[in-house]
Amino acid sequence: MKSCLIVDASKVIRLVARKILEDLEFESEEVADGQSALEACRRRMPSAILLDWNLPVMSGIEFLRALRSLPGGEAPRVLFCTIENDLQHIQDAIKAGADEYIMKPFDSEIIQAKFAQVGLL
Amino acid sequence: MKPDDFAFLSDLVKSRSGLVLTRDKAYLLESRLMPLARKRNMKGVDELVRVLRARRDEGLARDVTEAMTINESFFFRDIEPFDLFRNTVLPIFRKSRADTRSMRIWSAAACCGQEPYTIAMVLKEEAAKLAGWRIEILGTDISGDMVAKARAGVYSQFEVQRGLPITLLVKYFKKQGEMWQIDPSLRAMVQYQEHDLLHDLRPLGRFDVVFCRNVLIYFDPETKTRVLEGIARVMPPDGLLFLGGAETVIGVTDRFKPVPGQRGIFCLNRDPASAAHPESAASGAGAR
CATH class of the missing domain: 1.10.155.10 (Chemotaxis receptor methyltransferase CheR, N-terminal domain)
Structure with a gap:
């Protein structure tokens, strides 16, 4: 089964995302900040990471850069999922190694389209 | 309204x-x-x-x-037809139209422009192989409002996130407030016109490739036949037609037949009468 790590400070968003991902047959794990996300990846690399930008402890982009330098850290498809919707943020995300970028608010259709885009559906 | x-x-x-x-x-x-x-x-x-x-x-x-x-149209809807367009259909026409280096493509239910602009993006990504070519894209829709929206090429955040890869958003769109506008170079590649598929299509000219996806599903059988036969009349003998995933020509018209192995693509049937009634042709022969 494919797995997705959901990284978002909001419990509500994590819940919504988990529901959508479960419908798409992803097994999901939730964390609330970048540091915990990095620890989760050190334990086990997920197939996908749904990543918010603004996070306590370690931001989404800092986490992404750290992840991509880990052994095996290039494997997960990383999809940003954030309220930041200007070109600069998007370009920075791509440069740091993001595979896709979702601008909040999202719905199940967008999640599905983006996961298809990165080849996970 | x-x-x-x-x-x-x-x-x-x-x-x-x-x-x-x-x-x-x-x-x-x-x-x-x-x-x-x-x-x-x-x-x-x-x-x-x-x-x-x-x-x-x-x-x-x-x-x-x-x-x-039913979902609104989106960029790269279904992905696969556009992969086929890029990898199979374009190479065919690059060869067969090598002398004139020109091609006309029609998006027959352009909605608010997602399909014609997707075609334009594919062509732009293939630009190196198409240097010196003149490729026209026409988008038509029955609704004047849709055509106006398509021409403007301005989309909401929701619309640009359905099907459009983020790399192409960054490359071909500019943010304007909360909306995203498609690049002028892509807008210049597409002409839009208000047109009803049930009217005479010949004034639109001839088209080598026609996209008529997810429109026939709204029509009754007679109207489907009428639309497909109208399209057949504006295509050259080697033209290709794309239909939507749930649409087919089988049982609707004998003017087209599926292209084997290419899902959703149809070509003109050169010998419609015998192809439409193979069993009656065979029994006729047997009776003599």
Whole structure:
């Protein structure tokens, strides 16, 4: 089964995302900040990471850069999922190694389209 | 559309499906319900609303709801047809049109422009192989509002996230407030025109490739046949037609046949009569 790590400070968003991902047959794990996300990846690399930008402890982009330098850290498809919707943020995300970028608010259709885009559906 | 007609329809759709139609979706109501009105021999959406107000018509209410709850069009809809267009169809025409180096492509249900602009993006990504080529893209839609929106090429955040890879968003769109506008170079590649598929198509010219996806599903069998035969008349003998995933020519017309191994692509049938009735041709031969 494919797995997705959901990284978002909001419990509500994590819940919504988990529901959508479960419908798409992803097994999901939730964390609330970048540091915990990095620890989760050190334990086990997920197939996908749904990543918010603004996070306590370690931001989404800092986490992404750290992840991509880990052994095996290039494997997960990383999809940003954030309220930041200007070109600069998007370009920075791509440069740091993001595979896709979702601008909040999202719905199940967008999640599905983006996961298809990165080849996970 | 009159405001109280809009209110009536949006209440109907909401009570039956939960889908909320905001006022900016009025154009969508009009263009989705027009084929439905026609199917029932009504003049237009006004008459459709009048009928719905006058009596309880469960079938019509259901059809209206269904038409409104179908997803809006999106960029790279279904992905696969555009992969086929890039990897199979373009190479065929690059060879067969090598002498004239020109091609015409028609997006026959352009909606608000997602399909013609997707075709333009594919061509732009293939630009190195198409240097010196003149490729025209025409997008038509029955709704003037849709055509105007397509021409403007301005999309909401929701619209640009359905199907469009983020790398192409960054490359071909500019942010304007909360909206995204497609690059002028892509807008310049597409011509738009308001046109009804049931009218004579010949004034539009001839098209090597026609995209007519997810339109036929709204029509009754006779109308499907009429539209497909109209399209056949504006294609050269080696032209190719793309239909939607749930659409086919089989049992609708013998002017087209599926291209083997290429899902959703159809070519002109050069020998329609015998292909349409192979069994009667065979039994006729046996009787003699």
